[in-house]
Amino acid sequence: MREEAPLYYNDKHDFYAVSRFADCERGLPDWRTFSSAKGAVLELIKSGIEIPPGTLIFEDPPLHDVHRRLLVRVFTPRRIAALEPMVRRFCARTLDPLVGERSFDLISEVSAEMPMRVIGMLLGIPEADQAAIRDTTDESLRTEAGGPMDYSAGTHFTNETFADYIDWRRDHPSDDLMTTLLTAEFEDENGVTRTLTREEVITYVTVVAGAGNETTGRLIGWAGSTLARHPDQRRELAADPALIPGAVEELLRFEPPGPFVGRYVTEDVEFHGATVPAGSAILFLVAAANRDEARYPDGERFDIHRRAGQQLTFGLGAHYCLGAALARLEGRIALEEILKRFPDWDVDWAGAKLAPTSTVRGWETLPLVIGH
Template sequence: MSDSSPVYWDPFDREIARDPYPVYRRLRAEAPLWYNDRHDFWVLSRWDDVNGGLVDWATYSSAKGPILEVIKADIEIPPGTLLMEDPPIHDIYRRLLARVFTPRRVLSLEPEIREYCVRCLDRLDGADRFDLMTEFANEVPMRVIGMLLGIPEADQLTVRERADAKLRTEPGQQMKVSAGALMDTDIFADYIDWRAEHPSDDLMTELLRAEFVDEKGVTRTLTREEILTYVTVLAGAGNETTARLIGWLAALLDRHPDQRADLVANRDLIPNTIEETLRFEPTGHAIARYVTRDVELHGQTVPAGSAMMLLVASANRDEQRWSAGERYDIRRKIDQHITFGLGTHYCLGAALARLEGRIALDELLNRFPAWEVDWDNTALSSTSTMRGWESLPITVGGD
């Protein structure tokens, strides 16, 4: 696309998805509010506008879902689906989940996460080439979510594959959406029933026991269907995004070997490397919202009932917010990025994703201080909601 052509962004266009950042730069500069007439949605791409949209839940509502295809399908959202609710009901369910998803519980998982990372990498002893996604990045979050929920290790792969499959699309095609497909809770039904009879020290048991005051003022525990919805959301959200983070860490550090060498020598840089990677290559590029009222922005009117795409990946590189925002720098001072959202829908699993990323990177560097990506054989995932590596073959060894 030449710069003289009209700017165009399409979340379903796989060619654009290969490297969408030049399009994002043009949107910020030429059309900070832009309308896609082919798919009927609006786009905000600048830091200030995207931040404002994330915070203003009353105008930019989550009640119809955070994904464009879900908003367009106009389906009934099951109760307890935090990503698809607004206050006050959202806050009731979020507080409940926050009680069983505490920072203390997350930090307590560190020894188990580290032990699993070591086990996973032990399997690769002697290998000089492997697919980082298949052999490591996809495995770690699957095991962690399984530990949290109390799902037997033998069943965790099936759970992940079914959760991931819901996000997959054919290249260039939209996600197929229905209430049943969106919330495929059947796979967890047996686990819930088993845990009801055999309580344990896991999140599923805590959800079964937790009492709360619902939106009608009734003190009660969650229904079986509500627990199934919670568990389904957690299993899906915790697998795909964290795996993509680990993949981006490996890919970006291959492209910046000097920074990788800096990191090998100074592990104190790991937490900031996680933040810079999340800023520079967020796993989810856009968050969709339903516009509840007419809004005036950049000299245009966005009518009530519209779908709005908040381009997080563009905002995270906005030149008005970040000095040299298009440059990857693990020593960059980062006080805030918006990869995990902002405001009422800030990601509850952010601390867990950071912990997993930190441990995974630390153990990867312990085992393989250098690697080379076989870029000719990499593959990006086919999804309109996530951008990350489906396949990332690497060769290990060297200095």
């Protein structure tokens, strides 16, 4: 597609797509032309349903900026850095029981556990309840293989499971994200200084839990499969952990958990001599753009020594991923701790299975065979 159909049109599902780095770099920050207000997933954009306020990823400035500023207070560099020892503890607790095993499923044992613990800790959700929260979040993202997401019930925006915690936290403040969201004063789009409503807090927490859990788990899965296919580079990382941050960047470029981003086109716009009409849905295929030879020489090759610079996995512009620093931190610590205990593994490919969702791409099962 990058070579032969740089502006692609899909007749069956009625959407456009661009796959070159330069086109994604141009379009993603341009929120006036390529709006998020109808959603960032194709099915959602086409559904035309009303999206509740506070669904940050599905808003445009200036409203988006009002809501994002609130969350920026939560995801400060200081707060993220302070998580490192706790993330490492979760990781050790997850991995230590697996030492000595000849094989285990990286997804159920590690990918599905660690991000859930971190987000649960940020939100102040008791450990005993974290798995149930994760499972309801994951379930809302799943599709039948080849089938679309169903937005008819509106369940993707608010997870009522959080309501009880929010009510409890309002009466028992703590040093967590939920308390910050409940108590932070801000000036809303109407110039009124206020705190968030209960419904708004539920929406925010749902967005943070969904975004933080699913994608980071997928990243850890891609680390497992990609390094199994590149054992020489895995051995280098095991021998020199200082290379791991660069390897995480290359993993994000090479196998992004979110392979495309949808937008609604607000006015006629031209790509490659053709017009995309106002009212269209367009997908920015960031996974393809991340391998564009024009931007990354030998882009189809995985190379932990690559100095990739700007890549599109976390987006660009107003919607640049708020949790990027947290995802990098979790990816780095997971790799450090996995390689410390398991420097050598292969994958039982017959048992590996990709998960069907419309938003993220990754492994549902990835059985590792240790010390082959």
